[in-house]
Structure formats: C-alpha cells, structure tokens
Amino acid sequence: MHNTSTVQAWRAGLLTFHADPAFSENAHSWIEDGLLIVADGKVQAAGDWSTLHASLPPGTPVTDWRGKIITAGFIDAHVHYPQTDMIASPAPGLLPWLEQYTFPTERAFADPAHAAQVAEFFLDELLRVGTTTALVYCTVHPQSVDAFFTASEARGLRMIAGKVLMDRHCPDFLCDTAEQGARDTEELIRRWHKHERSLYAITPRFAPTSTEEQMHLAGELARRYQDTYLQTHVSENEDECKWVKALYPQARSYLDVYDRYGMLRPRAVFGHCIWLDDEDRARIAATQSAAAVCPTSNLFLGSGLFDFEEADRAGMRMALATDVGAGTSFSMLQTMNEAYKVARLKGSYLPALRMFYLATLGAARSLHLDDRIGSLAAGNEADFVVLDPRATPLLARRTERADSLEEVLFALALLGDDRAIAATYSGGRQVHVR
Template sequence: MPLTRKAYRAAILHSIADPAEVGIEASYEYFEDGLLVVDDGKISAVGHASELLPTLPTDIEINHYQDALITPGFIDTHIHLPQTGMVGAYGEQLLDWLNTYTFPCESQFGDKAHADEVADIFIKELLRNGTTTALVFGSVHPQSVNSFFEAAEKLDLRMIAGKVMMDRNAPDYLVDTAESSYVDSKALIERWHGKGRLHYAVTPRFAPTSTPEQLTLAGQLLTEYPDMYMQTHISENLKEIEWVKELFPERKGYLDVYDHYQLLGERSVFAHGVHLCDDECARLAETGSAISFCPTSNLFLGSGLFNLPMAEKHKLNVGLGTDVGGGTSFSLLQTLNEAYKVMQLQGARLSPFKSLYLATLGGARALRLEDRIGNLRPGSDADFLVLDYNATPLLSYRLKQSKNIAETLFVLMTLGDDRTVAQTYAAGALVHQR
C-alpha cells in the first residue's frame, strides 16, 4: 500500500463553535506552530507540532510553511454558475438586472461545449479563491448541472448544485414547465445525488418565476428524496417583495409562499433575506432552514443590509454567499470585507472570528455538513487552505505589525483576495497551487 499519510506544519486556525453562542474565546482553536495530519483524504490529527511530531513515523512527508496560516476550505452557500460571464454588469437593481444581463447570459447553457467551458472556468475560480464547497445554481438547462458535476467529480470536490426550475415570468427561450422541471430534476437526482462527494439541490429560482404547480412539484421532490437540498431566493429587493405579494395575494408574505409549498426544512437554504421580519426569522429557525448572507451582491445591486444580529437572536443558521454574478468576486475573503462594512452601516460589529465562522463552520452548519467539512477536527474531510502572509507587499508589511491572531485574521479579510490563497486541498489532494 502506498503511504497516503501526510502532515502540514504552519500556524493553524479553525472555528469549533458560533461566537454568538459560546463567546469569541471558546469559538476557535489556534496553534501558532501547528500540525495537520491527513490520512486517505481525511484529517486524522490536528494540534501543536511539538506534541504531534513525536507520534509520527520518521519517514512521513511534512510540508512546512513559513509565514502562512492553514484554515478549513471556504464554503460558499450561494453562487450562480451561468452568471460567470456577466459578473460585474453595470447599472441595474435586481429585476432589471435579471432581464438585461442574466437571462440572456443563461440562455447559452443548453450547449454542452459552452456549459463545459464555463464549468471549468468556474471551478478553477472557486479553488483559486479557496472555496472547496459551494451551493450552486445551474441554469434551466440540465446540461449546466451535468457539466458542473462532471468537472467537480474529477477533482473529488464536495459540491451541491441544481437545475433552476422556472416556468413563468422569464423569456420564452428560458422557461421549462412544471412537469418538465420535475422530470429533469428527478433524472439529475438519480444520476448525481450522493455520487462521490456530490449532492443535489431542488432549485426553484424564486417565487415570481414559478407557478403554484411548479412549487408543488418542487415540494414533492423533497418529500420523495428526504435527504435532498433546496435552494432559492427570498426578500432580496423591495420591488421583488411587492411582486410576490401581487402574485400570491392569498399568502401572508414571501416566506409563507415557500412554507405553503413545503420548501422549508433542514437542508433548505434561502439566499439574501435582507428584508426578513422577526416572525420570518423565527419560522426559518424553527424549521431548521438557513440563510445565505451575500453582502457583496446586496451592496452591488443596491438591495439593502442583512440584519445578522436579528438572525443570531433567533439562532438561525447563516452561511456566507458570494452570489456571483450579483456579487463581484469569487473570494470569500473579499466577501467578508464587505460583510464587515454591512455590519458597520447598521452600528454592529463583525469580529474576525465570527467572520471565519461564517465562511467555514457556519456554512457547513447551514448545509448540515459540519460533521464532514468546515473545521479541521479528526474525521473531517481534508478540505483546507494555506494562506500566505506575504501574498502582496502591502499584506506582508501590514502583518508584520500584527500583535495577535485576531488582528492577523482581520487583516487577511480586509486586504486578502485570491492572491492570498497559496494552496487549496480537497479530500487531501492539492487542487490549486498559486
């Protein structure tokens, strides 16, 4: 048998709990001179190098990184594969932006060559930015999901994706039907869900683009496959919320539409939630549903400021999302830079350890995968990053002034980007090297 055990030595930091629940000091583990031991794609030990080194065989390969920090791989709980080609599109709020840029861009994904090309670019961007797991919207075309999963499977990545269900209020060239969306989704589930480290998400785009018949069938899929994910959008934009009220006048509000069609649950992730009320947060928490906080996108599209303290009050699971192409960066470090500002604008503080939690363990909890990803505990998948303190001249100079790991972490999140990620590992394999 070839020796598959390897060790990685550097400063090591990971979240072990939500700072909002246990306090900052009890929320993380930090090893200034740490060692991470990996066996067959899983973490077998993490701790102080001085304590672990004597327990290892003398011939083990040890990768020793100077001026670097090892963290868990980042988890992006909301992103759109087909919008890669229109990221950074100018000048619109949500509904106009969809019609002007998004729908035309998504129309190309029935073509396998195009879908394959974008899937390749998309996955390389994720890994370059240190994202090892993402919850991904495809387009309305099954091919978008097939291309994405084929590319992810080759690298043994833990990824979740689904074909968009959309049977109204979109261009004719981009709608399915309630029945076809059910049949296509079912075929994709049978082909991909649970294959390797891949999972499927039932994906109604958002309430305005699905008829009651389609939402009923989305709920039926979740009943037929109880371990399935569900992803959609909610309360992103005030005009969108008014539109939902017009389309579903019989429902109490936006969340109640999804609730009525039985789309809330332990693996349901709702993107944005900028304009949720207290009752809606309570209902999401009660059903075990999660929110994906997408600060870059919410600022870029002028949608509003997500109320993280309200979510914390209700113990609602929250992950972080880049929402490319509404968001303008694949980098969760840059997304956290924006998250900090969103909290500042509301007179709230976002500690660097809460930020780390949102990008790693919080995302894993939102996806109910905290036993596999999001931390570096023994038994977890070996999905981790090496962050380079000398990635840019400014970062290098600034970190030399840092007095502790809290300051270092915060500087990485304000000055860091894709260049900061020196290496990305998935299931113990090197999948990106800067």
C-alpha cells in the same frame, strides 16, 4: 475518488472552529506552530508540532507552510456558475439586470460544450480563492448540471448544485413546464445525489418565476428526497417583495410562500433574507433552514443590508456567500470585507473570527455538513486552505505589526483576495497553488 492513501502532513499555524464565536468563549483553537496529518483524504489529527510530529510514520512527507495559516476550506453558500461570464454587468436594479444580462447569458447553457468550458473556469476560480465547497445554481438545462458535476467530480470536490426551475415570467428560451422541470430534477437527483462527493439541490429560481403548480411539485420533491438540498431566493429587493405580494396575495410574507409548499426544512438555504420580519426569522430558525448572506451582491444591486443582529436574536443559521454574477468577487475574503461594512451600517460589529466562522464551520452547519467539512476535526474530509498573511506588501506590513490573531485575520479579511491563498487542498490533494 481522488483520495491519497498515504499519510501526509503539513506544518503551519492551525485555525479551526468548534462553535460560533458570537455565542461561545471557546469557539476556536489556534496553534501557532501546528501539524495537520491527513490519511486517505481525511483529517487524522491536528495539533501542536512539538507533541504530534513524533507520531508520524517514518518518511512521511511534511510540507512546511510555517508563517502561514491553515484553516478549513471556504464554503460559498450561494453562487451561480452560469453567471461567471456576466459578472460586473451594469444595471439599475435586480429585475432589469436579469432581463438584460442574466437570461441571455444563461441561454448559452443549452450547449453542453459551453457549459463544460464555463464549469472548468468557474471551478478554477473557486479553488484559486480557497473555496472548496459551494451551493451552486445551474441553468434550466439539465445538461448544465451534468457539465458541472462532471467537472467537479473529476477534481474530487464536495459540491452541491441543481437545475433551476422556472416556468413563468421568463423568456421562452428558458421556460420549463412544471412537469418537465420536476421530471428532470428527479432524474438528476438519481444520477448525481450522493454520487462521489456530489449532492443535489432542488432549485426553484424564486417564487415569481414559478407557477403554483411548479412550486407544489418542487415542494413534493423536497418532501420525497429529504436528504437533498433546496435553494432559492427570498426577500432580496423591495420591488421583488411587492411583486411576490401581488402574485401570492394569500401568503403572509414572501418566505411564507415557500413555507406553504413545504420548502422550509433542514438543508433548505434561502439567498439574501434582507427584508424579513421577526416571524420569518423565527420560522427559518425553527425549521433548521438557513440564510445565505450575499453582501457584495446586495451592495452591487442596491438591494439592502442584511441584519446580523436580528438574525442572531432569532437563532438563525447563516453562511456567507458570493452570489456571483451579482456578487462582484469569487473571494470569500472580499465577501467578508463587505459583510463587515454591511454589519457596521446596520449598527452591529463582526469580528474577524466570526467572519471566518461564517465562511467555514458556520456554513457547514447551515448545510448540515459539519460532520464532514468546515473544520479540521479528526475524521473530517481534508478540504483546507493555506492563507498567507504576507501575500502582498501591504498585508505583510500590516500583519507584522499585528499583536493578536484577530488583527491578522481582520487584515486578511479586509485586505486579502486571491493572492492571500497560498494553496487549496481537497481531500488531501493540492488542487491549487499560487
């Protein structure tokens, strides 16, 4: 572990969430001149500078970030680290994009040295944009998982990842067998799950690329290892939905395919969730599964618009996600920007506070990790980000005219990118500074 045992403190504006702003009046706390105190890599206290600073042990170093905002580190609920090198690849839709770019790019991860080099770059990018936890897809190669966790543990990060399971409708060079995929997954769970800050995700790519046998084995693993994660894709694209209907005619819906194999449960996270019906949404809510909302990816591939209003009506857990490489930015601020527009196009409205909630505590709740990350609550792991509302001339000009926290956060979400991240901390250690 990379925790620092001495007490450290930071002075800045402090923003933290206790609840979903869409459903609660007192969902957040905002302290304009605040003090965050960290010991042994965990939050000790977060409160007013005027009342807290006297409690600091003599000689405690205080980093002065006045004029900036400290909030919990961002959580990216769905991202593909092997697709880093093919971000922004032109294609007319999801399926041709997979064939032309994704599969050939993922082939290279049979080489552990290549996997390690991409993992390092990917983690640099995440930390540069203030993302401290991500739910990550590796490739079918077990060595791609080893490379990823080796790199993330060397930095002391809280990361969740898994080997992709895929045994049909894919190139031979990426084709698993059902048994081998299950065996590799089980070995990887034993090696990495709950090792340091790593957590494992059972990862069938999506229903069309897994045989019924592979789906059955993945479902069995999900039952046997209840505290692991399960991640996959659902109802992203209308052509894909038709394809699933043809492959699984007995299932009521695309989501029902996963349900039949026992894959809906706490810590199951489904990417996209665009073409769901009311029954699907009710099932996600009832099973404490979650939706990873990927606006930049959905717009890029023309997949459709996520319905925030219907998801809220059903009481679904949800989190924002970049979905790089179909997603066009690693930045959760850029992701908020597109999420806002997607919501408008569907006739609903996302306030900035709600968007920041969905990238922090809302995401942590979706991952059932809100007792550890996602807020500045005492006892939580000290993963946090320092936001600079004056990072660019335009941001500075807009935010100095702002007369509410909502306006400042909205400007950060709509105008911000990696430049708005002054620093990123994981377990109380600075892991990025601009």
